[in-house]
Amino acid sequence: MDEETLDNLGELQRAVLEAVWGMGEATVQQVRDRVAEAGRGELAYTTVLSVMQKLEKAGWLGHRAEGRVYVYKPTRSRDEADSSTARALLRRVFGGDPLRLFQHLIADEDLSDGDLAAIRKMLERKKSERKG
Known part of the structure; x- marks a missing residue:
């Protein structure tokens, strides 16, 4: 499928x-x-x-x-459905380039300090996973 x-x-x-x-x-x-x-x-x-x-x-x-x-x-979780939808959006709209997506989100959205802190934590967690 x-x-x-x-x-x-x-x-x-x-x-x-x-x-x-x-x-x-x-x-x-x-x-x-x-x-x-x-x-x-x-x-x-x-x-x-x-x-x-x-x-x-x-x-x-x-x-x-x-x-x-x-x-x-x-047959799949909400998280799995969200992930596949996000991957399809990334491919369809941003040519598969996650940096373009993040640039638009950061530039265009009114992100609160809390949002930015949460993004920072996600990035740090991803960075530490790659090292581990």
Whole structure:
């Protein structure tokens, strides 16, 4: 399968996937309830089922049967999905050059002192990993 990214998903697909990530695993009804609680309104059971089946076909979800109910579980973590999406963005927009991405983030974003301190810590941690 080609590297799937969150960018390839529609808004409802992302909302459903976020719901499953948030619960760890879930039935269609549980996802339907969670998505409604998140302010998307009441969706038909069959709509949520269809979205979850499409996410499973695309490799985002898997399921197991518990009696007459399917329980869906993500096939990759939120962090793995974020990483693959970031790598795709880096390749697509910045030609694979992380320095260009960081230059734009640092120049264009209103980073707080806390943000800059967190970035500094990440860079130091990465530097020490390379030495170790």
